[in-house]
Structure formats: C-alpha cells, structure tokens
Amino acid sequence: MSSKNMTKKQIQVFFERLKEQRPSPKTELNYQSNFELLIAVMLSAQATDISVNKATDKLYPVANTPEAIYALGLDGLKDYIRTIGLYNSKAQNVIKTCKILIEQHQSEVPNTRTALEALPGVGRKTANVVLNTAFGQAAMAVDTHIFRVGNRTGLAVGKNVLEVEHRLIKVIPKEFILDAHHWLILHGRYCCVARKPKCGECIVADVCRWPNRFEFGANKAS
Known part of the structure; x- marks a missing residue:
C-alpha cells in the first residue's frame, strides 16, 4: 500500500x-572550502560519509586545492582514497576535474548547474549538493x-x-x-x-x- x-x-x-x-x-562530510566539498561529494557516491571523511582527513592536509591534488597524480591520489568504494574511477574523475578547474575556472568551483555537470564524475545529485551547500541555492x-x-x-x-x-x-x-x-x-x-x-x-x-x-x-x- x-x-x-x-x-x-x-x-x-x-x-x-x-x-x-x-x-x-549540515552535511556530515568534512570540508573547509567549496573545492573540498566538491571532492568529498564526488567521493561519497556509493560510499559512506564516514569512509570519505577518513580518507579526506588524511588527503586535505597534504592536498586541498585543484593544483595540489592534480600534482599528486593518479597513483598518488589513489593512495589516499583506496579505502573508498570505486576509488579507481573516482580518482580518474577527480584528477580530470582538477585539470578543468585549473584551465577553465581559475581553480574555483563554478556556481552553475551547467558548469558543474560538465565536470567528470559530477552528476545532477552532486551538482545539487554543491549548489545548495556551497552557494545557498534552492x-x-x-x-x-x-x-x-x-x-x-x-x-x-x-x-x-x-x-x-x-x-x-x-x-x-x-x-x-x-x-x-x-x-x-x-x-x-x-x-x-x-x-x-x-x-x-x-x-x-x-x-x-x-x-x-x-x-x-x-x-x-x-
């Protein structure tokens, strides 16, 4: 019924x-910037917030900007997030996203749905979280x-x-x-x-x- x-x-x-x-x-994901929020939400797909926080609590003190994470490279990033489900594909998407943010958005997280959903690994749900939590949009x-x-x-x-x-x-x-x-x-x-x-x-x-x-x-x- x-x-x-x-x-x-x-x-x-x-x-x-x-x-x-x-x-x-507020979200139970740990973050201190719009970029950290974006990456955390990307990593949280089919994973718990607890598992993401355990990984980003180690990652962010080392690399918490598009430039810094991109500099880690694919294997370097995987070392930090391999405890998260689907970490291989997520690492690839995060690295690609960092490159786009650097080259097209002055390393800033965009505040429009179109631009967010153009980022690898960012679907409608992730875009909505960022638009709402980071930019106060309905x-x-x-x-x-x-x-x-x-x-x-x-x-x-x-x-x-x-x-x-x-x-x-x-x-x-x-x-x-x-x-x-x-x-x-x-x-x-x-x-x-x-x-x-x-x-x-x-x-x-x-x-x-x-x-x-x-x-x-x-x-x-x-």
Whole structure:
C-alpha cells in the first residue's frame, strides 16, 4: 500500500518539527572550502560519509586545492582514497576535474548547474549538493535516503529521483527550502531507515502518511 500525499498543513508541521530538532543542519562530510566539498561529494557516491571523511582527513592536509591534488597524480591520489568504494574511477574523475578547474575556472568551483555537470564524475545529485551547500541555492539533491523519505512519508511521491526532486522543490515552503536537503537526509539516515524505521521515536509520525507506520511503533492515536 503506497503513501498518500501530505497536505500543505502537514508539510508545514513536518518541517517545523525537523527544524526544531536540528536548528542548524549540515552535511556530515568534512570540508573547509567549496573545492573540498566538491571532492568529498564526488567521493561519497556509493560510499559512506564516514569512509570519505577518513580518507579526506588524511588527503586535505597534504592536498586541498585543484593544483595540489592534480600534482599528486593518479597513483598518488589513489593512495589516499583506496579505502573508498570505486576509488579507481573516482580518482580518474577527480584528477580530470582538477585539470578543468585549473584551465577553465581559475581553480574555483563554478556556481552553475551547467558548469558543474560538465565536470567528470559530477552528476545532477552532486551538482545539487554543491549548489545548495556551497552557494545557498534552492537545489534539492535526492539520494536513496531522501527518495525513501519522500515516498514513504507522502511528502513527495515519485517513481524516480527526478520526480521526487521536482515534487520537493514544489511543495517545500520557501522558509525551509535551503536546509531541507540536510533535514531529510539526516532524518532518513537516523530515523526513517530502510528496513526498520524508528516510527515510535519519530517526531513527525503523526503527519506521516505511511500506512505501515503503526506496525513500527507509531502512536495510533495520532
């Protein structure tokens, strides 16, 4: 049984609660510059933030600019990120991206979707994270957590990530849009988990439209 769409009032309550729980949400990737953020997000595809942080905590003190990472070369970079899944292809993309940033963008991370998605290894999701987190744009990166939360709760029901992304941008109140990505991903990572969601502990269970939430401990009086 699929979830029904949340009402406008329910969506307002949903985000008010998430904001109250985490007033200043942020990514769990470690970074100190837009470039470090870009590289960390590129490395995080099909990998955990924890594994990426372990690698970049060693990499960034040695090389944290396009020039410095490019100077490491492919094998040199691999030495730092080989503990991350798909490190071979990721290393190739990072080196190519550094070269493009140096030659075409004065070593700065571009702030447009077109320019970001032209970088090797940067797809729509990565571009959205950078546009939102680095440049404060109303972009919504939909990963597996957000796709699950959107569909399960009825916040944004869609058959694919693009449908969910467009739905989220449409229904999220403007006052919450800039932080919504972080709230949703953290809620999906720690509460609305895939196999055994913690509905009994969920602060938005009463506005959630998932029919099975009561089986996982949500209050039936809500």
